[in-house]
Amino acid sequence: MSTPRGRKEARELLEQVLRLMPLAHPIRLIFSRAVGEDSYGDTDLLDEGKPTARFLIRIGRDVDNELLEGTLLHEYSHAVAWYWEDTHHGPSFGIAQARLWSLLHDGPGE
Numbered sequence: 001m002s003t004p005r006g007r008k009e010a011r012e013l014l015e016q017v018l019r020l021m022p023l024a025h026p027i028r029l030i031f032s033r034a035v036g037e038d039s040y041g042d043t044d045l046l047d048e049g050k051p052t053a054r055f056l057i058r059i060g061r062d063v064d065n066e067l068l069e070g071t072l073l074h075e076y077s078h079a080v081a082w083y084w085e086d087t088h089h090g091p092s093f094g095i096a097q098a099r100l101w102s103l104l105h106d107g108p109g110e
């Protein structure tokens with residue numbers, strides 16, 4: 001079960017990730033009951049094509065703290081790769097996720 005502390009850390013991680021790898025649109029993170037049974041979270045683009053366009057990441061309320069970081073980075077990578085490809089977990093998604101992980105854990109490098 002996710003705790004308020006875990007949620008606070010997830011929001012702080014989101015702020016950090018936004019600075020490392022900015023997005024085309026604003027993004028909002030919510031913890032939701034209504035996430036599919038087979039998934040920890042999902043990502044959507046709301047108001048596509050409008051000035052109010054924004055990403056929405058939903059993470060399941062019951063995702064425990066150990067899974068929060070991985071789930072958030074996974075969903076964020078969908079937002080990064082949103083316009084790059086149609087495939088859900090294709091190469092662009094994988095590259096975004098790997099780069100994000102590397103920026104967070106190894107620093108920006110050269």
Ligand SMILES: [Zn+2]
Pocket residue numbers: 074078088089
């Ligand atoms: Zn996914």
